Amino acid sequence: MQWRHKDLLDVSQLNADEVRHILTTAAYFREINSRPVKKVPTLKGRSVVLFFAEPSTRTKTSFDMAGKRLSADTFALGKSGSSIVKGESLKDTALTLQAMNPDGIVIRHSSSGAAQFLAERLECSVINAGDGRHAHPTQALLDALTFSRRWKGDFVGKTVLILGDIAHSRVARSNVILLNMLGARVRLCGPRTLLPPRLDTWPVEVFSDLLTACRGVDAVMCLRLQLERMHAGLIPDMREYSRTFGLGARHLRLAAPGCCVLHPGPINRGVEIDSDVADSAESLILEQVENGVAVRMALLFLYLTRKSPEMNQSGIPE
Numbered sequence: 001m002q003w004r005h006k007d008l009l010d011v012s013q014l015n016a017d018e019v020r021h022i023l024t025t026a027a028y029f030r031e032i033n034s035r036p037v038k039k040v041p042t043l044k045g046r047s048v049v050l051f052f053a054e055p056s057t058r059t060k061t062s063f064d065m066a067g068k069r070l071s072a073d074t075f076a077l078g079k080s081g082s083s084i085v086k087g088e089s090l091k092d093t094a095l096t097l098q099a100m101n102p103d104g105i106v107i108r109h110s111s112s113g114a115a116q117f118l119a120e121r122l123e124c125s126v127i128n129a130g131d132g133r134h135a136h137p138t139q140a141l142l143d144a145l146t147f148s149r150r151w152k153g154d155f156v157g158k159t160v161l162i163l164g165d166i167a168h169s170r171v172a173r174s175n176v177i178l179l180n181m182l183g184a185r186v187r188l189c190g191p192r193t194l195l196p197p198r199l200d201t202w203p204v205e206v207f208s209d210l211l212t213a214c215r216g217v218d219a220v221m222c223l224r225l226q227l228e229r230m231h232a233g234l235i236p237d238m239r240e241y242s243r244t245f246g247l248g249a250r251h252l253r254l255a256a257p258g259c260c261v262l263h264p265g266p267i268n269r270g271v272e273i274d275s276d277v278a279d280s281a282e283s284l285i286l287e288q289v290e291n292g293v294a295v296r297m298a299l300l301f302l303y304l305t306r307k308s309p310e311m312n313q314s315g316i317p318e
Contacts, residue, residue, distance in 0.1 A: 010135035030294035043072035066296035140174035156183035164223035
């Protein structure tokens with residue numbers, strides 16, 4: 001497949017074949033990550049700027065690790081370490097970075113549309129690592145790889161429940177698009193105050209009762225309460241939220257056999273999810289983290305070379 005995209009702003013830019021191509025490429029890189037020496041010269045000589053204007057542990061670290069394992073040069077830039085704190089505009093920061101001729105910029109920003117703003121002005125590839133409430137395409141893709149490995153690539157007929165703070169979640173929005181694209185059914189469940197408006201236009205079923213929502217599902221994706229984006233009064237208190245919408249073992253007993261549990265992190269144990277569930281055999285939370293490195297390696301490879309992998313005799317991108 002000749003890769004046709006310059007930027008990754010949301011999964012809605014992709015079609016199902018392109019998503020499967022990303023997942024297949026990520027599967028090759030996942031094998032590399034299991035080797036004693038986890039490095040290949042694939043992107044040697046290329047440079048990637050990690051521009052994270054919001055806090056991040058998993059996404060930033062996995063992009064950094066992905067770039068280094070592909071032999072790219074990665075340069076981290078945070079809001080506190082940039083001239084944004086001195087009043088420089090996002091446009092001027094972007095143009096300054098462009099003048100240094102990077103091959104790609106990975107951006108996380110609190111403003112929805114920030115990644116598109118950069119992509120429209122820069123010649124290098126821009127990969128959205130989360131912008132406001134809008135989108136988090138790389139998280140949705142790593143979740144898809146996690147599901148694909150569990151379901152042997154077959155999403156058709158599977159039902160995924162996304163649980164919690166839907167209103168503030170870019171993860172939920174990107175996953176709803178991607179899961180529907182691949183043939184899965186999606187349910188949403190959360191307090192009415194944490195559901196976005198116009199859900200009647202979303203391809204989802206909406207539930208207000210968690211026990212009902214869990215009946216027969218093949219997977220539950222818990223979401224973090226994004227208190228930093230909330231106004232006061234959206235939930236009564238944390239204890240009440242946990243009692244009503246925290247995922248526990250009793251909920252999984254109503255799910256389909258083999259139901260798996262995901263969480264994009266960071267986890268608030270005892271709030272969104274009980275510890276015994278987070279640490280159970282059904283939990284794929286740590287596998288998500290592992291898959292995140294592989295997916296981001298695949299994305300850096302595809303977007304920075306704009307072509308399909310050159311395979312060696314063992315079928316691994318070099």
